[in-house]
Each structure stands twice: as C-alpha cells, then as structure tokens.
Amino acid sequence: MSDPAEKPEVVALPAGPQLAAPVSSRRAAAQRVREARDRLTSTSGTRPAFDAELLRQYAQTRISASYVVMLLVVATGILFGLLWMQPIVAAAWTVGMLCVHAAIIRSCSRFLAEQPSVAMTRKWRTRFVLLDLLYGLCWTAILIHPAGRDLASNTLMMFLMLLVIAVSSMLAASLPIAALAATIPVTVAIALDLVLSGSFDNYVLALLALAAEGYFALLAHRLHSTTLATLEARAEKDALIGELEQAKAISDEARHRAESANVAKSRFLAQMSHELRTPLNAILGFSEVMKSEIFGAHAVAVYKEYSADIHNSGVHLLNLINEILDLSRIEAGRYELNEEAVALVHVVADCHHLLKLRASSRGITIHEVFEHGMPRIWGDERAVRQVVLNLLSNSIKFTPQGGEIWLKVGWTASGGQYLSVKDTGSGIAEDEIPVVLASFGQGSNSIKSAEQGAGLGLPIAKSLIDMHGGTFTLKSKLRIGTEVIVTFPPERVMSALAPMAEEAPPMQPEPIETAPTADRKRVRRKSIMSAGTGL
DSSP states (O other), X not given: OOOGGGHHHHHTGGGGGGGHHHHHHHHHHHHHHHHHHHHHTOSSSSOHHHHHHHHHHHHHHHHHTHHHHHHHHHHHHHHHHHHTSOHHHHHHHHHHHHHHHHHHHHHHHHHHHSOOOHHHHHHHHHHHHHHHHHHHHHHHHHHTSSTTSOHXXXXXXXXHHHHHHHHHHXXXXXXXXXXXXXXXXXXXXXXXXXHHHOOHHHHHHHHHHHHHHHHHHHHHHHHHHHHHHHHHXXXXXXXXXXXXXXXXXXHHHHHHHHHHXXXXXXXXXXHHHHHHHHHHHHHHHXXXXXXXXXXXXXXXXHHHHHHHHHHHXXXXXXXXXXXXXXXXXXXXXXOOOOEEEEOHHHHHHHHHHHHHHHHHHTTOEEEEEEOSSOOOEEEEHHHHHHHHHHHHHHHHHHSOTTOEEEEEEEXXXXXXXXXXXXEOSOOXXXXXXXXXXXXXXXXXXXXXXXXXXXXXXXXXXHHHHHHTXXXXXXXXXXXXXXXXXXXXXXXXXXXXXXXXXXXXXXXOOOOOOOHHHHHHHHHHHHHHHHHHHTO
C-alpha cells in the first residue's frame, strides 16, 4: 500500500523548472569569470585565443597582399624618379622599401609556421608593430620630399598619402595598433610640412590629411570589431557544438544504461513471475480446499474465515503480478494483440455480470445503456475485457454506498464505437489526472481510500486502447464523479454483408435451341438491325 507521506513528492514535481534558474545563473557566472580571467591575461583586452587568431589573420592578409604592396612601391619609386628625385635616390628608396616589405612577409610566414602560445603572441605582436612603424617611416621619407613646391605637387602627394593610408589600414585592420604605427607618421609629417608652408591651400590640405587619418583609423577599428565579433560568434558556436556532443554522449550512455536496466528488469520480472506464481498456485489451491472444507469441517469456525482471507490475498497478489507483467510487456513493446471479431456490447455485459455481485454488496446500481445491433470490432477480446474490468472495478471501488454507475456503448460521430463508464464517486482533481494516468500513480482520494491498488489499472487500459488505435479520455470533477470514454476507430468496425433473399429462384439450366428456333431468332435479329439503320 502507498504511504501518505509520498503525496508531497507528487506536488513538488511542478517546481522542477524553477530549479533550472540557479543552474543557468551559475553557468553565466562561470562564463563571466572565465572571460574576465582571459582579458586580464591578454594584451589587447580580448581572449588570448582571439589575440593569436587576429595576428594570424593579420599575417595571412599581409602575405596575400604582398604583390599589391610591391607594385605600389615600385610605381611610387618610378614616379618619384621621373618627376621629383634623382633616379639613384628613388631606386635606393625602392630597394630599401622592398627589403622592409620582405622582412614583414618573412616574419608573417615564420609566425604562421609556429605553434601559438601566449608568450609567442606577445612577442610577435610587438615585432609586427615595430615593422609597421618602420614601414610608415619609409613612406614618410619619400612623401614629404616634394611637398611645398606647388599646388599640383601637393595635391598629388595628398593622393599618394591617402592611397598609402588606405592600403595600410586595410592590411592591418586585424591589428589596429600596427595600422596606426604605419599611417600616423606619414599623416603627421605631411600635415606639418603643409602647415609650415604658410599658404591657405596647404592648410586645407593638412586638415584633409588629418581628417583622412581619422576616417581610416575609425574604419580599421570597425573592421577589427567586426572580425572580433565573428571570432566570438565562432567560439560560441564551437563551444555549443562541444556541449551538444558532450550532451549527446551523455544521453547515449544514459540510453545504453536504460536499455540495460530495461533488459535486466524484463529478466527479473520473467524470473520472479515464475518464482512467485509457483508458491501462489499452492497457496491458492490449499486455501481453496480449506475454505471449501472439502476434507471435512474445521474444528474452529474462524479457521474458515482465515482460509478465505488467505485465498483472497493470494488472488489479489496474483492479479497484481499479472498487471505488473502486462505493463512491463507493453512498455517494452512485446505485448502482441491476438485480434479477432469482438462484440463490444457482449464483452461489456459479461464484465457487468462478473462485477454485479460486488456492486450489489456496496449498494451501487449499474445502469446499462447499450445500442443494439452494432457490428463487431476487430481487436483483442482479452485486452478489451481487461480494459472494461479495470474501468468498472475502479468505478465500483471509488463510488460510495448507494451510488450509481452508467455503462454506455454506442456509435461515435466518425463511425467508430465507444464505451463510457460514468460514476457518481468522489472524483479526481484536474491537476491529478496526469498523475493517475502514469504508472503506479494515485490521486489523493485513492490514497485516503480504504481500497487501494497499485495504480496500474488506468495506465494499462490506456496503453491497450492506444495499441488498438483508439482514444482514452478521462473527465472528472471533485465530489461529482468521473467518466472515462474509450473509442475504437472506424477502421476496426467490421461492416456486415447484406442479407441474402429468403426465396431465391432456383438455378435453371439454359435450354438448348433447336435449328428452326435458332433460325427464327437470327431472322428476327436481322430485321431489328435493319429497322434501326433505316434499311
């Protein structure tokens, strides 16, 4: 029997979702602590893994754009050698600039070949900033040379400066400090040279140079932020994929354990059913003999009552074992329906007859509302009988003295058949309906009742109806009553054949036509065809 102390466990089940909040808050707090630790150990305020990835993107961008930079350097050297500088000086600058560019490309290649680490990331970050600073100073050395000659020269220098700043900002967008180191020297030098010239046009060009530097610096910062956001999204995606894989591994392991436990449970039930039924048969047999006093009357009359109690307890235990075995077979998918033509009205009437004495002893009246002339359904008669017995016995158990029960069998709107068991019992609370439909579930009224069961009748009945493709509906109100409606689909209703006529004419053989008769019919057929064709 169930202990009333188990009831608070059922009530505490809805509080499960509230327990998820502390788990999520702890996970968020752990993530914030990890991010803060990563920022403290980083030189750029981001995670160390992001620092290494940003440097890797910087190196890859530098290598992929190396030919563009070489073309820009050579074109600038040729232009300056033809217009403003001696060819030897321009060639020396071009060679030196190409050497600086080669050093940057070589450093990028070496960085990509090494394994990333925090110490190596810091070292290479500083080296790239210094190389970009040297790169910017080399551009400064040639761009300020012709400045201040005339407006056309200054405008051309401004165009070259903007081109150098744009290319350097785009190439070093993954490392904003390196972009500033490559562009600020050029911008500041040209702006100062234009300001020192003293003309209004040069002032305007200096302001344009500073504005261009700010614009491209902002653009490089935005590109860096976008790249960083992409890396963070990819890291979160990788972390989510890892968590999903871990959860999948855990679920697979739990599923394997559940399958093993299910197999062990099935073996245990199969073994225990044999071990329990063997002594139960002896108990039921000997108690039946003693209760019936087959070998003589008891010397003490109370022994007969004890024998009856022993027999009733054995029957109850055997029914409980059978219910547990049926439920285990249903849950394991090993319950097979032995389908045949079943008359639902006859099955319900037989079950009523079996339990009529029990209902009469409690003063309960059972009303039958059957629709006659209904065809049979295709199903398992044992399963249907078990469903009806479980529902009717539950109604008798929880209906008080002098109550009423209605048994209804009829047609559904879709052409199926239904069974309804309605009582005037104590009813079930609405929030307890899912509980009583679960395995070993019991409502509060059943816990307080003197007649308690294992809580398997309704789950077994529902599972058997589901196997037939039907529906199981439970409606109940406290202190009013309970109604269970079971429906069978129209596909299981067997349509009857039309009755044969009572007086069918006897089968007569076709007469054999003689030659004159056949000739007369042939002539008549020809005349009819001629009249029909107008001939």
